Amino acid sequence: MKQRGFTLVEVVVAMAIAAIALVALVTALGQTTKNTAHLREKLFAQWVASNAVNQMWLTTNFPAKGKQEGDETLGGLEWRWVREVTETPNPLVRRVDISVYRLGLEGSRSASRDIDDDSAPLAKLTTFASEAIQIRQKDGEASQNNSPFNRGGLT
Numbered sequence: 001m002k003q004r005g006f007t008l009v010e011v012v013v014a015m016a017i018a019a020i021a022l023v024a025l026v027t028a029l030g031q032t033t034k035n036t037a038h039l040r041e042k043l044f045a046q047w048v049a050s051n052a053v054n055q056m057w058l059t060t061n062f063p064a065k066g067k068q069e070g071d072e073t074l075g076g077l078e079w080r081w082v083r084e085v086t087e088t089p090n091p092l093v094r095r096v097d098i099s100v101y102r103l104g105l106e107g108s109r110s111a112s113r114d115i116d117d118d119s120a121p122l123a124k125l126t127t128f129a130s131e132a133i134q135i136r137q138k139d140g141e142a143s144q145n146n147s148p149f150n151r152g153g154l155t
Contacts, residue, residue: 044075045100045123052081052098053127062131063096071103078103082121088128098125 006014051072056063063085072079082099099121 040075041077041102042122044077045079045102045121046125048072048074048079048081048100049098049123049125052083052100053096053125056083056096056129063094063129065094085129092131094129096127096129098127099123100125 051074052070055070063083065085065087067085068083070081070083072081080101080103082101084097084099086095086097088095100123101119101121
């Protein structure tokens with residue numbers, strides 16, 4: 001008479017394989033969740049950098065050289081952007097670098113508002129600003145093109 005069923009050793013081996021597979025699945029899901037949160041923060045940081053560039057275009061035609069910082073809240077998170085304007089070989093063109101850092105911990109408004117010199121920005125954006133070229137109008141007067149949509153171009 002033959003017995004049907006599994007031996008104790010077979011059951012233990014099957015349970016060990018199932019446990020290992022379950023641990024691997026939970027680890028993969030945790031990593032995916034962590035990556036999603038990081039990508040969300042990077043997306044918000046890019047938006048903050050874009051906002052800082054647009055704010056610059058709306059407030060000045062040709063940015064002054066130097067460093068400027070600002071804070072912004074976006075997506076319920078606090079951010080600090082740092083804008084550095086430097087000269088280029090062409091005196092009519094300036095390079096604008098914007099770096100965006102995350103301030104504090106999520107949900108914590110009392111976290112430190114300082115940026116470490118070693119901390120890497122979540123987003124970096126580089127653009128160039130051109131001083132508007134003066135052109136002669138039909139009546140002979142010189143005018144400067146101040147349009148934010150035509151920086152450095154001729155009208």
